Amino acid sequence: MKKQFAFALAASCLAAPVFAADHGHEHGDASVAQAYIKEILNDNKTYAGAHKAKYFQDLAKGQHPRATVVTCSDSRVHTNMLDKTPESDLFMVRNIGNQMATALGSVEYGVNHLNSSLLLIIGHSKCGAIAAAGGDYSSLEPAIKKELDTIKINKGGENIEGVKTNVNNQVAEATKEFADKVKAGHLLVIGAVYDFADDMKQGGGKLNVINVNGETDAAKVKAALSGKPAAPKAAASH
Numbered sequence: 001m002k003k004q005f006a007f008a009l010a011a012s013c014l015a016a017p018v019f020a021a022d023h024g025h026e027h028g029d030a031s032v033a034q035a036y037i038k039e040i041l042n043d044n045k046t047y048a049g050a051h052k053a054k055y056f057q058d059l060a061k062g063q064h065p066r067a068t069v070v071t072c073s074d075s076r077v078h079t080n081m082l083d084k085t086p087e088s089d090l091f092m093v094r095n096i097g098n099q100m101a102t103a104l105g106s107v108e109y110g111v112n113h114l115n116s117s118l119l120l121i122i123g124h125s126k127c128g129a130i131a132a133a134g135g136d137y138s139s140l141e142p143a144i145k146k147e148l149d150t151i152k153i154n155k156g157g158e159n160i161e162g163v164k165t166n167v168n169n170q171v172a173e174a175t176k177e178f179a180d181k182v183k184a185g186h187l188l189v190i191g192a193v194y195d196f197a198d199d200m201k202q203g204g205g206k207l208n209v210i211n212v213n214g215e216t217d218a219a220k221v222k223a224a225l226s227g228k229p230a231a232p233k234a235a236a237s238h
């Protein structure tokens, strides 16, 4: 019950109008923090106890992430929706609006130095950063404004459309940034939307891939994911 309330509150805080100065700010609560850090330490104890010493010794030897993931900081988005054992496999880069520009160094580190073969850019439904970027955010803090300035979407559009446009823009940036690796077949850039709200009508909670190396045609995306060569456009329609 309490958690549900906090969830609703967080969701409303992320919507653009709540960011506006005339609404003021919701405040945190130290007693909530104290209770939660207890919970976190407890969960961590369970986690640490569930693994053998060798598990952590192996992690200490180094990381070999197969994917670099650029996703939103939104608390409803986590790795457990895409990988049950993400340790050493997902190099996570998170910021508001799942952007390349605001975290380019981190993305370059994952792709160029850790040699991830997959660069996965994940947007999500009901994104507060997209809602803010698609509205008037002139009264926000300079640092937040700076991070929203690099989200290039139409003002006042549907949230899910802005989310998709932003993912496609980020993939375009990534394929440009890592053009040589993509061309050589050393890197696959995939754009997807984690749609917990089922705004794309593909099922709630589904990770919908909408872009592969800059290709957004649905049939070609599907073919690229199955590893088959894309069918010619005329033959693709059933």
Ligand SMILES: [Zn+2]
Pocket: 072, 073, 074, 096, 097, 098, 124, 126, 127, 128, 129, 130
């Ligand atoms: Zn978001």
